[in-house]
Amino acid sequence: MATTRTPVATLLCWRDLAHPQGGGSERYLQRVGAELVRRGLRVTLVSAAFDGCLDEETVDGVRILRRGGRLSVYPRALLLLAGARVGLGPLRGTRPDVVVDTQNGVPFFASLLTRRTVVLVHHCHREQWPVAGPLLSRLGWWIESTLSPWAHRRRRYVTVSEPSRAELVALGVDAERIEVVRAGIDPPVAGDRAPAGRRLVVLSRLVPHKQIEHSLDALAALRAEQPDLRMDVVGGGWWEQRLRDHARDLGVCDRVVFHGHVSERRKHELLASAAVHLMPSRKEGWGIAVVEAAQHGVPTVGYRSSAGLTDSIDDGVTGLLVDGRDELIAATRKLLENPGLARELGEAARDAAAGYSWSATADGFVDVFATVNPEVDWASFTPSAVE
Known part of the structure; x- marks a missing residue:
């Protein structure tokens, strides 16, 4: 009994x-x-x-x-x-x-x-x-x-x-x-979403399999087309210096801020100010960061091959799934050039996040x-x- x-x-x-x-x-x-x-x-x-x-x-x-x-x-x-x-x-x-x-x-x-x-x-x-x-x-x-x-x-x-x-x-x-x-998902601790402008955000541990280099490559590829484009990298890890070196080699040090570990409030402030969240991870079980970005109406671009993101991202509805670095760059460009589409995906992502x-x-x-x-x-x- x-x-x-x-x-x-x-x-x-x-x-x-x-x-x-x-x-x-x-x-x-x-x-x-x-x-x-x-x-x-x-x-x-x-x-x-x-x-x-x-x-x-x-x-x-x-x-x-x-x-x-x-x-x-x-x-x-x-x-x-x-x-x-x-x-x-x-x-x-x-x-x-x-x-x-x-x-x-x-x-x-x-x-x-x-x-x-x-x-x-x-x-x-x-x-x-x-x-x-x-x-x-x-x-x-x-x-x-x-x-x-x-x-x-x-x-x-x-x-x-x-x-x-x-x-x-x-x-x-x-x-x-x-x-x-x-x-x-935890309730966001920041206020209402700030105007996004031309900002990309990466929320991740800084380790090799997260492949943050691909996000920096996207920033470098789009900087000429988007003169005011900036990126926030939120999170820490032992791979950080390699990423800083990669940013220097790409010539985008003035476009990217490595914030390291931040408070919950600051994390949500940075997510809320972004237009697009990038998650080029080689492998994810689910991707909590996808849903945290979604809480602020920010869509995610991630890799289909990561496995778990095919569950947390409804491709073409709440974000975009892509195959490889070139498609990551193209999808990021698409959302930056079509803010209406980014808002549509972001709102659908916000609705989906409310169910967790x-x-x-x-x-x-x-x-x-x-x-x-x-x-x-x-x-x-x-x-x-x-x-």
């Missing part, structure tokens, strides 16, 4: 949102955690430490434990889970009713300790592994494509888009074990939790039950 006691959820992710390299996938998990807390669950997130961080803090009701580094976080997280099982360590007294194991290329393999594990995959990393070097990339892809599907052959999966679901099926994960739970919420995202997780651990009365922890 299901019990109505307060359930405990433990979330595992190699980074949290405060990490200097945190991005959309970290936002997704922490927003879900915060919504679960609001519904009455006890939620702990285990992630890697970083310079200057606190070992433990509570954010939006989610207890965050930071242990280890980029690689050592994985065994450290398993040790914490093992301690919870026997009443030892920081998780003692909070033995989880469900564990969400976030697979950012490599999972934590929490399933070794508990069957009550849900594997969260934003997208597969075949295209991204080469940056790790020849040996590590082969090992990483083998773990992701072969070992993990076998190790989790009896576990439930959550992913964020239909293309990502198809990728998992191609790796041998049974389709009926995969639930698509799309990201929600973190409450709906949490609903999807609770539905999966109910199949993983039927001993908990999960129906008692819905929005209607706690409001």
Whole structure:
């Protein structure tokens, strides 16, 4: 029989949102955690430490434990889970009713300790592994494509888009074990949309697979036609200096501002002042930035080959999907030269964005939790039950 006691959820992710390299996938998990807390669950997130961080803090009701580094976080997280099982360590007294194991290329393999594990995959990393070097990339892809599907052959999966679901099926994960739970969206904290003018915006982590170079190429290609064209690059990452060098080589340093990490308010101000949002990423699971731009009536131009953007962008309705750098430049030109079309796409994108919420995202997780651990009365922890 299901019990109505307060359930405990433990979330595992190699980074949290405060990490200097945190991005959309970290936002997704922490927003879900915060919504679960609001519904009455006890939620702990285990992630890697970083310079200057606190070992433990509570954010939006989610207890965050930071242990280890980029690689050592994985065994450290398993040790914490093992301690919870026997009443030892920081998780003692909070033995989880469900564990969400976030697979950012490599999972934590929490399933070794508990069957009550849900594997969260934003997208597969075949295209991204080469940056790790020849040996590590082969090992990483083998773990992701072969070992993990076998190790989790009896576990439930959550992913964020239909293309990502198809990728998992191609790796041998049974389709009926995969639930698509799309990201929600936070209300914008800026005021009404400012006049866009001739501004392009890129909202992204600055890492190689995001291919921000292609956005800079578009700026360079269009600068003669659009003398007042400018670009805002919002976000940080270890690839930033390479991008600055690329901008210098293209001769567009006076046209682009690298803002780095900014406040939520400033992020939305920059999105609101743009005419077009560019997302030339090699791979996306969904693309939260697409919907954040859409909140301000700003359409996105992105790559069809990225997989997830084919789910978050309705091509020709809420934005434009293109194939390659030349088409990215042509589509950007089209929207800049046809502001009426850009407004039409932007308004449709705004309407679509209104349909997403973190409450709906949490609903999807609770539905999966109910199949993983039927001993908990999960129906008692819905929005209607706690409001």
